[in-house]
Amino acid sequence: MPLREHRTPRVVREDVAMLELAILGFLYDTPLHGYELRKRITALTGHVRPIAESTLYPAIKRLEKAGLLERTTEPGAVAAPRHVLTLTGAGGQELRRRLAEPGRRDITDENRWFTVLAFLRHLDDPAAQSAVLRRRLAFLEEPASFFYDGDRPLSAEEFDDPFRRGILTIARATSRAETRWLRETLASLED
Amino acid sequence: MPLREHRTPRVVREDVAMLELAILGFLYDTPLHGYELRKRITALTGHVRPIAESTLYPAIKRLEKAGLLERTTEPGAVAAPRHVLTLTGAGGQELRRRLAEPGRRDITDENRWFTVLAFLRHLDDPAAQSAVLRRRLAFLEEPASFFYDGDRPLSAEEFDDPFRRGILTIARATSRAETRWLRETLASLED
DNA sequence: GGAGAATACATCGGAACCGATGTATTGCGA
DNA sequence: TCGCAATACATCGGTTCCGATGTATTCTCC
Incomplete structure (x- = not known):
């Protein structure tokens, strides 16, 4: 009897999501x-x-192997031959799935979030788009502090390190601007 | 004759820098x-x-192996025994080096940049701190557009995708807030 | 008194990332 | 015409990253 089964769990690696999303989105x-x-x-x-x-x-290559895109070779217009990449039906479906159900880090990490935003128009249901925006809004509204004194979060005014104060200052400004934009956009999506 | 020499180039992996920097910074x-x-x-x-x-x-473990920190085992206060981590002299030096000469991505990627900021006070020379802030300022002042029509950058007003407009709107607001903070802080560092 | 959370570490395997390097061709300025 | 930049792809090796899983103890709540 084996101590444990060796499943092949198809682990979703969070870090690749962004690059693959961008490829699918552009194609x-x-x-x-x-x-x-x-x-x-x-x-x-x-x-x-x-x-x-x-x-x-x-x-x-990974995406090709997964059947999400196809290659056709063309003579190079200016140099080496090109591999023209075309999204398959499964590829389009996968893109929409990833946009509709982004991983947590796609919501929290600004870099990833911007990639989601860059292609969110490909989700043709406004309600699905709204749902994604609302997830980001909920994240921004979570109380998040960078630094703590024990368990008590420190506000920017409380510590004298100007650089750490800067982090809070910038994060707040960003958060305010984005929250505002999110609310406006959500309102206009509901028309 | 070998086709090429097999140097061991000690490749500086950009992605690990942040975590290691945080470890060194806290310790x-x-x-x-x-x-x-x-x-x-x-x-x-x-x-x-x-x-x-x-x-x-x-x-x-990597940092320990590199001689940047040391472990001493202590009986666990509440559970399993603890490994108390102490920065070595070389560790402190390395921290200051990484803060004084951040990689390009430590400057451009907000996540990494915040980590640099969180520990920048450990660089005791204000001139060195200023130099780092000026690098970030220079980056923010580079004209950076997310989307192009051929080679011409598109402004937020020009395209009708509200989500891509949002990216530009948010990025601009962030950039403005941070630029302002950087200028203020640079001014106060020069006193 | 039993379950579950928190404390505190550790390993393994699979996946993804990047720098270095290689191979060709075309276009352009010195 | 010589070299360099740009076009266009590819592989290899080393490194890092993460999810799953394991081990063991203590504290808290029911």
Whole structure:
């Protein structure tokens, strides 16, 4: 008798979600080859978190292997031959699923959240879009403090480290701006 | 003749920097055991990006192996025995080095940047602190657009996708608030 | 007195990431 | 014409990351 069963749990790795989401999202609009895809991803999130080629190409392969996209080889317009990537039906479905049910970190981590937002229009049901925005709003409304004195959260005014004060100052400003935008957008989605 | 030499390049992995920085930063103040360290890291960045135990403990081991911290075993106050972690001289030096010369992504990625800010006071030279803040300021002043029409950046007003408009709206508000804080803090550091 | 949460650590395996490097071709400026 | 940048892809190795799981103790609530 084995001590435990060896299931293959198809662990959903939180960290890859963002890159794969971006690939699916861009291809949902139009087929692209890898190099162009890379330029668009770089424009979207590259200034904050660049994606290496050696990360992108394996990711494309994974998605292909999973049946979410297909490749067709074309003679290179200007250099080496291109692999034009086209989203499959399953790929489109998977994109919509990931947008409708983002993981917790897609909601909490600004980098990921922006990627979700960048493609949220592909979810054609406004109620589903609203639901996602409301999750983010709920997160922003959770009381979150960065620093504690024992169990008591410290406010920005209370400590003299100007850098830690800055963290709170900036986080608050961001939160206020985004909360406002979320409320406005939610209101306009309900028309 | 080998086609290439097999150097061991000591590749600096960008992604680990944040966690290790947080460990070094917290221990710089006072020795802690792993469990307490985890609670503090969770309070600092956990609401955005939680750290698994199975990430923290290996990280501690790495730092120990690198001679940046030392462990001493203590009988557990309430449960299992604790490993109290103490920063070595080399550890303090390394912390200051990482704070004074943050990698590009420590500057551009808000998550990492906040971690740098959280411990920047440990850099005792105000000029060095200023230099780090100025790097962030320079980054925020770079013209960065998320979406392009060919090569022309699109402003928030130009496209009708409300979610992409939101990204720009929020990013702008954040950038303005932080720029303002950076300028104020830089001014006060120069006194 | 039994269940469950909190304390406190640890390992293993699978997956994803990145830097370095390689291979070609085309276009452009010096 | 020489070299460099851009286009366009690919692999390898090393490292980190995480979920699942395990072990053991103590405290609290029912």
